Structures are given as structure tokens and as C-alpha cells.
Amino acid sequence: MSDLSATVPARQSKLFRSFSVRDAGTLIGLVLILAVFAALVPGFLSERNLVNILQQSSINACIALGMTLVIISGGIDLSVGPTAAISAVLTAALLVAGYPVPVALMAGLGIGMVCGMVNGALVAYAGLQPFIVTLGTLSTYRAIALIYTGGNPVLGIPASFRSIFNGNIAGIPNSVIIVALVALAAWVLLKKTPIGEYLLAVGGNEEAAYVAGVPIALTKITAYVISGVLAALASFILIGRLGAAEPILGNLWELDAIAAAAIGGASLMGGKGSVVGTILGAIILGSMRNGLTLMNVQAFYQLLATGLIILVAMMIDRLTRGRG
Template sequence: MTSTDSLPAAPKHGFKLGFGLRDAGTLIGLLVIIGVFAALSPNFLTERNILNILQQSSINACVALGMTLVIISGGIDLSVGPTAAIAAVAAAALMVGGTPIVFAIPAAILFGMAAGAVNGALVAYGGLQPFIVTLGTLSLYRASALIYTGGNPIFGIPPAFRSLFNGDILGVPTPVVLVAILALMVWVVLNKTPLGEYFLAVGGNEEASHIAGVPVAMTKIAAYVISGGLASIAGLILVGRLGAADPTLGNLWELDAIAAAAIGGASLMGGKGSVV
């Protein structure tokens, strides 16, 4: 069997939007929480507070999008926080050194994607457990950021970069809009492309996927590359808000991202999950 028509059956997502019973339960729980806080405070449902909550959540949501793909494909990525840190440090160093913002941002994202590619290659070709690999690169990437900066934050971030992530679009904070667009893109990848089917198939049954002709190694690497890129974007958002790149940035982000993905319906055993 070599045709992708022979792929293992991917788990059903429910409706066309990928909305299932587990998602409905999570949504109901969220609505209950919102109702409780709205009853306790008259300011909770104000526009200002809702936008503030969304802005505060945008960074975790960005990291969780990539983590969701990794978990669906049967892996785990504990290095997302340090990946965000080295990308943020790289962007800050480039901008302080005179590199235009239009080049510094893509360079930092590519840096994070390269870090993800290292994770993916070690998992796919090294035969190592994702937990062990990313636990090791967690320390490696964090140490790299600390050594490069001497443990000190990088200041002098250009005002234009800060305004890019502190502005708003039609009254909605830019980070919220950006993460919404990224969520839509990840949803399209997962639900409308062969790569999305590969993620689900590899996470569900790696051996059967290999027999069916799925490029298992490249699928795993793709998941980690996307995770690294999204973690980098989250790091850039935080740098824009703080006005400095701290080498300790992103501490424990991996725990929040894993929790967000799991609560959102992604199975930690792989092969199941959605962006919705």
C-alpha cells in the first residue's frame, strides 16, 4: 500500500468546523466560569476587560497552537519557552545592531523554526523520546540565550517595533488579531490539507501510517518546526509589550501550552485534537 487513500482512518472531528462533544463540554465550562465572574464583578464583561483578557491570553494561545499540532502527531515540546527566548534575543540583537525590523522579525521566526527542526530531527531520525529530546533542548536553548546576553535583558528595542505589537486594528489589540489569523491558518492546515491528515494519522498509529506511505519523519519534523515558529512569534509579541528581550522569557510556557491543548481536546496519546 503506497497511496494516501490507504491512510489509517483519522478520528472524526464532528461538524465541519471540527467541533465535537468534548469541545462542547469545554465551551460550556468556559461559559459557566464567565457567568460566575460576571455575577461577582459588574466590570468583568466590559469591553475593556474582555479585550485585556484576550490580549493577555494571546501569547499562550499562540504557543498552544503549535503545541496542539505536536501533541496530535504523538509528540510533546517542552522547549517552547526557551525557543521563544532565543528568538526574542535574536530579534532584539539584530534590531539594536541596526537591522531593519522587516528583516529582524522573519529572521527571528526562522531561528525558532530551526530550533524546532532540531527537535523534530532528533525525534524522527534519532529514535529518541520527544520528552527526553525537548527536555534536553529546553536547557540548551535557555543556556544559549543566557550565555549570549550574559544573563541581562537587551534594551533599546525600536519604538516602531513596540508600536507594531501594542497597537490595535479596529479597536482590537494587534496581538489578538494576529493570533486569530494564526489560529485560522493552523485550522486550515489541520482540516484542509494532507499535512493535517498526516499529523492525525501519525499520532494515531505511526506504524500503519508508515505502511500506508505517509512520510512519518517529515511529518514529525513539520509539527516541531511549526511549533518553533509559533513560539517565536509569541516571544516577539512579549518583547513588543515589554520593550526588552529577557533571556529568561518564556519560563514554564510549555506547561501552560500543554494544559491549553489538553483542555481544548487534544489527546496526549496523539491522533486526536482540534483548533476549535
């Protein structure tokens, strides 16, 4: 990227402009956390561990990107974990039954899309509040995954599937590459397409957006569909790594995703959020977990640290905005 910007100066200023002050703040937060762990944990900044952090953050980052779009549109998607579970068990079951990998993949992404579409339609057409809708589907989707599998994990996912999501290219894990591509696509969607501006408009002021001719229902449904599809994709990364699909997978994923989006500058009021910020937010959470684990800190304290980092990030956000 650096040689690209060096050869095309106009591009450079554009790239710079799209990197907002708020994103710079998140980046500073990340650098500080990395610096602290670098001082405390030998080998924390090693190339291998940094790649590890990215890999460990990839699932949350994938979910959080969809969450960011939904939050920007003024909604929330609490059902991402169960959506991932449904998609995981369906995909795994098809693979085990001997269906070709592309068919299983399409089916998994398709069911994620359907889950998102149901959320979106209930929000957009039934006029229900997003929190309640996705709280309802959180249980419903989980129940479907459990009923479908009888509560048992689907074992024996073939290596051909696992190598797609668990392999690596030139030392970089495929999961990281996949999520990077998703992030790029989400960035383009938000910054460069009409639907991105519609998301910001609907979340920023739905009434005004309607008067200005923005297709409200379509915009909202798009956000939930993307969130559902990305939940499915995230589940592929997980079952690729584990080799099995549990119907209870993805528990509490929604909270990590919301945390990453919020740390990255998304406002739960809607109308505001950043793809770059969300990625940085997911890496911040991943680094915390990685560093604390390397320090042999008990899981209880890891939870405490995660909670505090979210609160501190939000307070800094509030304070800096108050002054500006």
C-alpha cells in the same frame, strides 16, 4: 461570520460539523467560568475587560496552537519557552544594532524554525522520545540565550517594532488579530491539508501510517518546526509589549500551553486534538487569571485554581468519554 453562514447555507452546515461535541463541551466550560466571574466581579464582562482577557491569552494561545499540532502527532514540545527566549534576544539584538524590522523578524522566526527543526530531527531520525529530546533542548536553548546575552536583558527595542505587536486596529489589539490569523491557518492545516491528516494518522497509529505511505519523518518535523516558529512569534508579542528581551523569558510557557491543549481536547497519547478547543482552553486559563486578579486573589491561590481547573476539565473529559 454570522452573515456569511446566513447567505450560504451549505457552508453553515459544514462549519457546524467541524465544531465537534468535544469543542462544545469546552465552550460550555468557558461560558460557566465567565458566568461565575460575571456574578462575582463587577465589570468583568465589560467590552474592555473581555478584550483584555483575549490579549492576555494571546501569547499562551499562540504557543498552545503549535503545541497542539505536536501533541496530535504523538509528541510534546517542552522547549517552547527557551525557543521563544532565543528568538526574542536575537531579534532584539538585531533591532538595537539597527537592522530593519523585517530582517530582524525573519531572523527571529528563522531561529525559531531551526530550534523546531533540531527537535523534529532528533525525534524523527535519532528515534529519541519527544519528552526527553525537548527536555534536553529546554536546557540547551535556555543556555544558548543566556550565553548569547551574558544573562542581561536586551533593552531599547525601537517603537517601529513595538507598534506592530503592541498596537491595535479599531480597538482590537494586534496581538489578538495575529493569533486569530494563526489559529485560522492552524485550523486549515489540520482540517483541510494532507499534512493535517498525516499528523492525526502518525499520532493515532504510527506503524499503520507508515504502512499506508505517510511520510513519518516529514510530518513530525513539520509539527516541531511550526511549534518553534509560533514560539518565536509569541516572543515578539511579549517583547513588543515590554520593550525589552530577557534571556529568561518564557519560563514555564510549555506547561500553560500543554494545559490549554489538554483542556481543549488534545490527547497526550496523540492522534487527537482541536484548534478551536485549544483556543477556548487558552481563553479559559486567561479568564481564570484575569478574574482572580480582579478579585484580588493572592497569586498562590491563582495557581491552585489553575491546577484544579485542569484536573476538573480532565475528569469531565474522561467521564463523558467513558459513557459515550
